[in-house]
Amino acid sequence: GNSVTQMEGPVTLSEEAFLTINCTYTATGYPSLFWYVQYPGEGLQLLLKATKADDKGSNKGFEATYRKETTSFHLEKGSVQVSDSAVYFCALTPKTGGFKTIFGAGTRLFVKA
């Protein structure tokens, strides 16, 4: 079946540190991959996405590359800010039809000033 595994948190970093949140997936075929972010008291919002192998999604300084050989979609940012403190979710949607998106458990990030 389809599944998403992401690193457990919380992750605590100092401002301007480098961020990596690991995400690996299991899926039939080549799904679309997403990173969503949830700020306190809000719903999820799309951070970036990639729909085919070797695509790189990027937004607000965050990047992730769709790696089919390692079935991974790791999230990176070169210099985090306090405002990046949130919960980050990796997700996949199979291209085999249907509307079911599989979400990872979420990784909470704390950034200290």
Place this chain on the structure above:
Amino acid sequence: ETGVTQTPRHLVMGMTNKKSLKCEQHLGHNAMYWYKQSAKKPLELMFVYSLEERVENNSVPSRFSPECPNSSHLFLHLHTLQPEDSALYLCASSQGRQAAHYEQYFGPGTRLTVT
């Protein structure tokens, strides 16, 4: 109003009450979703409607009853809930029938507490 709105934002109800959660999307999308978000659990998909037809129903107890009267509105009717149903209920929408190509847009959620 823009995006996806949900009302109420907070709800406290007893186990014998009946209440409804409302979701409205202003994005022209044709698929709408209900999710349950509990502490320390992955996001759980409950229901999906595409063009007002239910297309996913993930073994949700019958005390949760969805309704989608048109492509802009989605309701979740609640009755005789249990304390373990306390959670954040998120509504989302997306465009197109090719779900894999489109991201979902989420509302801010309704924080439900069952006493």
